[in-house]
Amino acid sequence: MDLRQLRYFTTVVQEKNYSKAAKILHISQPSLSNAIMKLEKEVGFQLLERNTRGLELTEAGGIFYTRSADLLRRFNNFQVELEEMKHVGSGTISIGSIESFKIWFPKIIRNFKINYPNIHFKVREILGEEKVIESLNRFNVHFTITNQPINHEKIISAPLYNEKFVLLVHKDDELNEKEFITFQDLAKKELIISTTGFQTRDDILKAFKHEKALPNIIYEIERLETACSLVEEGLGVTILPESYVKSVTTTDTAIRAIDSNFLERTVYLAYLKDRYLSPAVCKLVEEIHRFFNESDRNDY
Structure with a gap:
């Protein structure tokens, strides 16, 4: 069993159709069907069953899908981390934000860019606890500025102001x-x-x-x-x-x-506990906290 087989299986489950999944995966439908049968033979139990409503997971298949999807997500995230480790002082910092973020963030970036002139930024508005958690878990952002305390065991939610x-x-x-x-x-x-x-x-x-x-x-x-x-x-x-x-x-x-x-x-800065953050990201987080800890920031 390898990651390729798990990708095949999770794509079939998500599409609920061998033909659609085969097109997404750029392989033939017979090859995909054979790959799933081979996977079932390796694990020793049936994962999918056909009925009048199409493809459905067996009970064991449901558990196997959940574990497979999580494993693939973590592997993809690991690849992102490896890529970021190559870029010291460069690369992209992705930030989730609320609307009022635009008032004070430029003041911090002005000084930050002096030491990190080659950093690019992606800022996206992310509202609501569920979307914040999802964006962090999927590595869509390095950290998020939010006006909600995020209650999640894998996320640190630190008050800013x-x-x-x-x-x-x-x-x-x-x-x-x-x-x-x-x-x-x-x-x-x-x-x-x-x-x-x-x-x-x-x-x-x-x-x-x-x-x-x-x-x-x-x-x-x-x-x-x-x-x-x-x-x-x-x-x-x-x-x-x-x-x-x-x-x-x-x-x-x-x-x-x-x-x-x-x-x-209260406005918070939220990030994943166990995610690798580059020196540039760590420095930016540090600068944000320093900005709000200083007593002379009343004009922000």
Whole structure:
């Protein structure tokens, strides 16, 4: 039994069809069928069975598939690590991020590039705990900046910073004239908020619940910049992370504090415990932590 046989088997299972799997693997269908039969003979039990619904795993085949897929994933990841070991001071650093990441990351990169001028960066927005875990496990990113604590035995989730949420309103909104703004005031306004599945939405709705107020949700959006555009047109109010909102205010909008002790979030840096990280990646992680540990970073 070898890795090639395991790839053949897992591809057949994923496609549920010998013909489709053969095309993906660039071999003939008879050759693929023979390879699977040979694998079954080697392991000593049936892996797949045909019925009126097509191909299905046997009970033992299901266990064998799970183990095979995990082994192939780890082997592919190992190949990525080997390739990265060759590139000292060069190569690519892949980072998962949240939207507010763009506010402070350029300040860190400016200094980092002095010592690592040949490093390339791939930054992709990754939201939600499941997607963060998947992207790390699949080696799609070296680390992720997330506003969720990641509860996974193979992942370290280190706090970077805490920040408050603040209110963004149109400059002519009546709330902008108030000395203190409460959740009871917000309950009367048309609220712009992230869609279901976003941690920012959960944090804000929990605050409403703590303050015993009901939100009047009119707009549900995926990007914070969309919320800002709606506010700028006077179509509602939104609650955003303080670091983000400072960079998006215009002459038509205003930032206001909300009188509450429940509007705060923690931002984390998450990475796999056992993954090899190149010296450049380790240095970047170190620089990010240093940036948020220094007392003079208030202008980020």
